[in-house]
Amino acid sequence: DTGVSQDPRHKITKRGQNVTFRCDPISEHNRLYWYRQTLGQGPEFLTYFQNEAQLEKSRLLSDRFSAERPKGSFSTLEIQRTEQGDSAMYLCASSRKDSAYNEQFFGPGTRLTVL
Amino acid sequence: AQSVAQPEDQVNVAEGNPLTVKCTYSVSGNPYLFWYVQYPNRGLQFLLKYITGDNLVKGSYGFEAEFNKSQTSFHLKKPSALVSDSALYFCASAEGGGSYIPTFGRGTSLIVHP
Secondary structure, three states: OOOOEEEOOEEEEOOOOOEEEEEEOOOOOOEEEEEEEOOOOOOEEEEEEEOOEEEEOOOOOOOOEEEEOOOOOOEEEEEOOOOHHHOEEEEEEEEOOOOOOOOOEEOOOEEEEEO | OOEEEOOOOEEEEEOOOOEEEOOEEEOOOOOEEEEEEEOOOOOEEEEEEEOOOOOEEEOHHHOEEEEEOOOOEEEEEEOOOOHHHOEEEEEEEEOOOOOOOEEEOOOEEEEEEO
16 A cells, blocks of 8 residues: 555543654655544644655644654644644645645544543 | 634535535635545545646545635536545645645535435
8 A cells, every 4th residue: 555654543641741653645645734623623734744844833732743854755743742732633645745735645633532 | 814714514415426625715815725535434535726827626435626716716526426425524625825834724525315
């Protein structure tokens, strides 16, 4: 399978703990996006990378959220001191840069439950 | 600021009948519009996009969408619905200026009855 993969698929944690999610994009895609999706809503943009550069991070939900893509391949999204309101599906998507507005390819998501 | 509205939470249609899922948009410049589909326990899948050109855009699985600038709409259509089309459909718009940040609607659940 050469699609976008995310790990883990499910994460249950206690309030106050830190969690980290991983996303592996399609190999030739140089753009990588993170979203949050809550029940009954569409994906909400968080941040995106072009290669290893994080080009937009102002929409990360708080300073507890951070993302990295150190070598321009896989990416991680970390949430520190989790809160119950962080419970949601976290989606990763990738796309090619060479043509503007290329469609994004989404992974299956990581479902976070904060107890 | 851009926004996307999907006025229907759910659309019900009988198999074999035509279907329409509605989307309206609000953007300050040229609209770049997309439809995605989300099947249960699967990631979102791209269906089609409008960037420029013909107002009628054809996409995957027999879907098409009509861009209407005067009505600021981008409705998704299919001439003959299948039970397997039952899924969650999202309309999205992308900002210009190089950032390509998409804004998604809240989604419409399509239920196709046998």
